[in-house]
Amino acid sequence: MNTQAEDRANHMKRLEGRSLIVGMWGNLFMGIAGVAAAILSNSDAILVDGLFSLIGFTAAILGRRVSQTAEAGPDRIRPAGYAADEAIFTTFRSLSLLGLVLFAITGAIMNIVSYASGGAPKPLVFGPLIIYFAVIGVTCFLLWGMHKWAWSRTGKKSDILRLEATAAAFDGVITAAAGIGMVGIVLLQDTALSFITPIGDSIIVLILCSTVVTRYFSDFMKGLGELAGVTADPEHIAKVRRTVRPALAEAKGVLTDLSVMKLGRTFVVTVYYNPGRPVTAAEVDTLTLRLEHDLAPVLSCDVFVLPSEYGRRWPDDLNPKLNPKGLPEN
Template sequence: MAGTDAAMNRRLEGRSLTIAMYGNLFMAAAGVLAGLLSNSNAIMMDGLFSFIGFVSALLGRRISRKVTAGPDRFRPFGYAADESIFVTFRSLSLLGLVIFAITAAAQNIYRYMTGVMPEPLNFGPMVLYFVVVGATCVVLWWSHRRAWIRSGRSSDILRLESRASAFDGVITGASGIGLTAIHLLSDGPLAPIAPVGDSIIVIFLCLTVIGQYFSGLRAGLGELAGVTAPPGRIASARRALRPALAEDGGTLRDLSVTKIGRGYLVTVYYDPGRPVTAGEIDQLTLRLIRDLQPVAPGSDVLLIITGYARRWPAEIDPLRSTP
């Protein structure tokens, strides 16, 4: 049953990412074309965001096919960390684009302040672009979110892509509203900034989303660095595993929980208090994994038989003790 659910989740994820791949490619082409025709840096930036979304969906689809694969001789800890790598570099690429867009817009404003007049905007292609691309963003957001919910809210790839589509839609809508306002009020109170209103909107929009992308980068780096999970997650894992360990009769020396992709790795430092066979440890490990699934689906357990916690005492640690 679990295998069937996992296969269905992979199909849902793959279908959503395929839709995103073609949808973002269409929006990227539309953004570049509309940006060239309208002389709008804001629309051009929107198109570049969509192109990153296309590459992201392409890579995400490949990663999702193997992310639940078990260990093999090439990847002794499995492929779950690929999702963390994806989130990290997706966020990093978006941050790079945001910084580039802010720099280009600031340079455009500086040139205007020094007397260099930018090319006037052509508002003709903008209306069609904002309507079509805004609707496409809504469709992609709905597709990702629906697949994320139906697959048990476990896929970081779908969650990130859903947020990216939502932000892309917000950026597109805000750009349309801002550029329309500048166009309508260019002979009134906004006349002094109308020639660089496009660049001002780019900076504003970039500053709006930069925090979200930085948060994604920090979360991805935290997973790759093995940062411990939130206290609530640790407490729920401890409660789930406690009955099996109590029934076995040993002593739980320590427990650590780290997030890896869409699941968690729970490391249990356990002293059985008696001689045990490999078969007994295997059976206990399998039960711990089963008991963990209701609170952390797709998570794994590493059972370490030891009389100590996660760190050797200083007096016996060969890396810290002196001869």
Template sequence: MTEAISRQGIESRSLIVAMWGNLFMAAAGVLAGFLSNSAAIMMDGLFSMVGFVSLLLARRISGRVTAGPDRLRPFGYAADEAIFVTFRALSLLGLVLAASTTSIQRIIAYLRGEVPAPLNFGAMPYYYLIITLTCFGLWWLHYRAWVKTGRSSDMLKLEGQAAAFDGAITVASGLGLAAIYFFGKGPLAPIAPVGDSIIVLLLCAFAVGGYFRDLRGGLAELAGVTASPDVIAVARRALRPALAEDGGRLSDLSVNKIGRTHQVMVYYDPGRPVTAAQADRLNLRMLRDLRGALPGADVMLVITEYPRRWPDEVWPG
């Protein structure tokens, strides 16, 4: 219990620092984008704003994600982490769509003869230096916290990846704008007036794949999709000694990943009459063995001679 509280404290501190770091980057991005007339910098700031809002939710989720079942949530609160991942990915995909649409409209207007307002490069180097250092500082903070908490927190892992990705996008955006600054009157002269919009489109194209993977992973967990084969193999190995000692037959085994936890359903035929106390002891033994291999996992023991799906010959429907 003390270890769980310590891990929760590490996670909470990391998320608090990241929350204020994202708010700082959002304010800096919006201000710098306004002063420089750069859509790429403005988008960078809006990404950080989404990060700030999602971290507000993450802090609330972090405090209860390991709570057990209660009247309101009979299966516990582990699914909240998957909901968070899905919400964040959807928000960022929406921002990517809006930024892409705006950039395409600006490029089309330029092709029709409208000349966009020029960029102001004065404050850009300072902005990119500060924001890049902040992003990779947040990545290092999240990575250390993730390691200290046993590499089990999807929120810390996601936020660490997001900070590193934001840093990479910031660097790429800065290099693109630097190319426009140095070569805008030379080889890049034909596209220099809309170079900022082109950079936004390239960054969106680069980012959309990662956000879509996060969305697909979160939805898969919420839909109850089976965990990966290697996780199932780990669960089988961990449960084998308890089942062998009891002497019964494993009818089926299902494993679902939900946030940082795994829900394991064991369909077990003991081959003899058993009392509720005996079933409880076996369930607790399996739970202890499994958590040694998959921290935070939960086991539900189902005494049955059938697997997860009723055979057609006994199915009443």
């Protein structure tokens, strides 16, 4: 059984690694193509697209390394294990994307203000854009499909693959919407709205980035919450509570408190348990292992069983920080 579990874990890790490698080179190709097309066409929207892909290339390099160690257990260097690396990666990946989106929004607003003040933006050159939209749109779709497939095949546990799939989808949406917007600019040239065509590129950037800024901010805050130790979603807590009840009932103890925290693809479950009788270290270890086996089909988690009659927080009259002399009597 252990061999089968290890083989499955290694297979999942290989799937994730291959997906990230392909994504890495795909993003490098799209980044170089985007910057080159932006220079040739004078398009800020395409430049944002290219920079977005270059950030994806760097993120894929780091993400692959993190994915290889995310499920490694505790050791001398990392006594709490390596699960936090994934939360750190996704947090700063979201922050980098959020920063790029805000930078693009600021640049678009400045271009629009400059045009309103009498400035003349560089005219767009549409020739290189046609090839760019076709090639990059297909590439984004393939990367999204690959990341989504790998994420599903690996149990939908990898926040790295989930975020990369989202990033590829957004990159594709930007490319498609920018292409449609460029066509719209051409069609508006001989109409009453022709006055906006010189800043049509900036308007496209502003609209596209405004639609995703809240998503990336949400991802950033979610990752920040994991690093800060914020409690997991109520649905996860409910699953854990239902799952641990049979083992605790057999142990004839009382569940005094339960905490569940998400850290990357791993959950940290702390069971505060009052056995109501003297117990040995071996009994606590046996209960811990039982709970880990019971929870394995539900969550990828590390379980800690703490014999305690109080739970996660000392009562105020015993808390040394609030009442230094309030020690319990023997």
